[in-house]
Amino acid sequence: HVVRDDHDGIPLGFYCRSSLAPYLDTDELFEVTKQGLTFFADFFGYEYAFHKYDQVFVPEFNFGAMENVGAITHSERMVFRDPPTENQRLGRAEVILHEMAHMWFGDLVTMRWWNDLWLNESFATYMAYLALVESTRFQAAWMAFNSGMKAWAYRQDQLVTTHPIAGQVPDTDATFLNFDGITYGKGAAVLKQLVAAVGMEAFRDGMRRYFQRHAFGNTTLAEFLDAIDEGVERDLHEWAALWLETPSLNTISADWSAEGGEIASFALDQTAPDDYPTIRPHQLDVALITESNGSLDVAGVPVSVEGERTEVPAAVGSPEPALVMPNLGDHAFVKVALDDRSLDYVRDHLERVEDPLLRQLIWQALWNMVRDQQLKSTDYLPLAASKVAGETDIELIETVLASVSGTIARFVPDDQRDEQAHRFSDLAWSALSEGAPGASTGDGQIIWARTLIGLAITPEDIARVIALADGDLNVDGLTIDQDMRWEIAIRAVAHGIDGAADRIAAERERDPSDRGERAGLRAEVAVPDAAVKAEAWRRFHDEGYGSLHLTAAAMAGFHWHVQREMLEPWTMDFFDRVADVFETGENQFTRSYFASLFPHGRVEERVLERSRALLGDLGDRLPLLQRSLREANDDLERAVRCRAFAAS
Ligand SMILES: [Zn+2]
Structure with a gap:
């Protein structure tokens, strides 16, 4: 099935299997494609160079997408069979723009060797988000950048296996390892930091020089830096050595005092982990948040952080803040440790912060404190429960609920797991059934419903989601879509609920597609029976289930916490x-x-x-x-x- 259009003389096309044609929402796909082509040609000062632009949705594709010149291949997952949330649409638009950015970064100019992989991937990632914000309806994309790309990067950069963004790559096998959160997420976050340091105009002019100079050629990091360097005073080669050639990240905290209602002293402290003691330059804005008559005023103070302690004279004399957050606008790639007064304020009044990105950064700081054992998981969860039900930003609800699920699965003792999951399952149910502010739209309902299903661990909570699937319980305006139906049915199997096998048979009949086949295999392997597990285990190591994707689907059904003894x-x-x-x-x-x-x-x-x-x-x-x-x-x-x- 193919649908064609054109844009400024460039022929455009979308291809998919005929059976997916009813789900191919070409209006939106063409809209984002055209917005991107216009934006990139203008920003880079270089027209799209390859005459036509086709995008092909491919079954069982092993990656998200691939930037073949003029014929992008996308995973078929990007054709939505169930109604998507706005955030899923944003995610797809991001992939479309990422691959499109590669027509310039990667295809028009190509890195000389894989050690500069980030010249491809970090740029395509950063430019995709910039294009989302500058040229599409996804104006809040920097929030998704933070919760997706940066969260991935922060996690990976704190693992023992972290590595510099630009490093040594002896052969192509080693390259395979580097398609990771450092190359995509951290590299892109560091570009956002570079833009904060040199300014958007200097960055854009540098890009234009770069493409004029190197079109249809190969480049290295030094050639890229030279192109940007020409327009700025700062020595970027030194900056690059600190940011691109050393792994790990810094933590920033504010150290301040007040007297007579005004700030008397203010400094930012920077630390580094013992294993990676690099201290870096950071260009960031400190948010000083004051409260009067119940409303908040946010003042941003720009700071160039250098060294372990940076005095901030510009903040002295400002009204005494209720809350200090050192990364307003999320331009810096750092962890923030909240000072004690700010932490107290957040516990009581986080919801008063109006800017959703700022709220998100505060949530992220709390999550980092849980991971770093500065805040107990068992204190974080009640705090999250008390705040998230009143949250109105859908992106933020999704991010916080994902952290909550991760905390319950990994960071609370086994004997408290059921109780904590039940708390959020109940919370999700009240949000849905009582129409909490964040659950009053279609997207909010979908996100809360997925949480309700994902955290159904106790018999009572599983019974509730089964009743939803069967129509014995209803929420006004909420449709339990096919993906949710599968999750509920597979959960019923894994937990040994009566009638689970019939339920799977019914879902297979309802969804005879390849997705249904994969879900059915996951269900088969989820059965809590040692003989079933033994046979599945044998098959994983022998003939498999027919294809990589089918075998992967079956393997995903093997482990369940509730089955751990068996x-x-x-x-x-x-x-x-x-x-x-x-x-x-x-x-x-x-x-x-x-x-x-x-x-x-x-x-x-x-x-x-x-x-x-x-x-x-x-x-x-x-x-x-x-x-x-x-x-x-x-x-x-x-x-x-x-x-x-x-x-x-
Ligand atoms: Zn890419």
């Missing part, structure tokens, strides 16, 4: 088998295998010990497996620390 034999067998799998399997297969079958949910010392022992046995073999194990161990260690801290 799954014990395979928890340890994984470590005996995984090296063979990595020895012989394709990269895409081993990635799914590890993600689904490593016992991530077993936050236990003995699992860690077994995993460390395997890592030791590997020596310098199988670098991809080494990296996966080191990251999984790091995650487990953090979860152990957070649980112990919560119990202390």
Whole structure:
């Protein structure tokens, strides 16, 4: 199935399987495509160079998308079979613009070697968000940038396997490892910081010089920096060495005092982890937030942070703030530790902060404090519960609920897990049934409903979502879509609910598509029966389920927290088998295998010990497996620390 259009003389096309034609919303797809083509040609000062622009939705595509010149291939997931949220539409527009940016960054000018992969991926990522904000209806895209790209980067940059944005890449196998949160997320965040440091105009002029100079050629980092450098006073080569060639990140905190209702002293302190002691320059705005008569006033003070302590004379004499947040506008790639007075204010009055991006940054600071054992997971969850029900920004509700789900799965002791999940399941149900402010729109309902389903762990909560699927319970305006129906049915199977097999059979009939086939396989493997698990385990290691995507779907149904005792034999067998799998399997297969079958949910010392022992046995073999194990161990260690801290 193909739909054609054109734009400024460039022929455009969208292709998909005929069976997906009813779901192909070409109006929006063409709109974003045209907005992007206009924006990039203007921003880069260089017309689209490749004569036509087709986009093809491909079944079982292994990546999100691929920037083939003039014929982009996209994963078929981007054709929405259920009604999408605005945020899902934003995510798809971002991918469209990312691949389009590659027509300039990557295809018109290409990095000389893979060590400058970030010249492709970081730029395409940053430019896609800039294009979203500047040329499409997705005006709040910097919030999604923060909750998606930057959150990914922060997480990865704090793992033991972190690496510089630009580094040594001996061969193409090593390249495969670097398609990660550092190359995409951190690289793009550092570009946002570069733009804050040199100004948007100087950045844009530098880009124009770069494309004029290097079109249809290859470049290195130095050539890129030279193009920007010409328009600015700052020595970017020194800046780049600190930002691009050293791993990890800094934490910023405000140290201030007040007297007689005014700020008497104000400084920003910068720290670095012991293993990576680099102190960096940061261009940021400090938010000084004062309250009078119940309304807030936010003043931004620009600061060039250099060194471990930066005095901020411009803040002295300002009215005494109720809350200080050192990264207004989210231009800096740093962790923020809130000072005690600000933390107290947030606990009581976070909802009074009107700017949603600023609220999001505060939520992110709280989440970082949980991960760093500065705030107990068991204190964070009640705080989140009390604030999120009143939250009105949909993007923010989704971000906070995702952190909540992650906290419950990993950072609370096993014996409190059910109770915490039940708390949020109830909260989601009240939000939906009583029409909380954030659940009054279609998108808000979908997000709360997905949370209701995802956190249904106790028998009572599972019964409730089953009643929703069966129409015995209803929420005005909410449709339980096919994806939700599958999640509910598979959950019923995994928890051994009566009638679960019939439920799966009914869903298979309702959804005979490839998506239904994958969901059906996940359900088959989720059955809480040791014989079923043994047969699935054998098949993962032998003939599989017909294709990479089908086998991956089946593997995703294997591990369930509620089945942990029954799954014990395979928890340890994984470590005996995984090296063979990595020895012989394709990269895409081993990635799914590890993600689904490593016992991530077993936050236990003995699992860690077994995993460390395997890592030791590997020596310098199988670098991809080494990296996966080191990251999984790091995650487990953090979860152990957070649980112990919560119990202390
Ligand atoms: Zn890309």
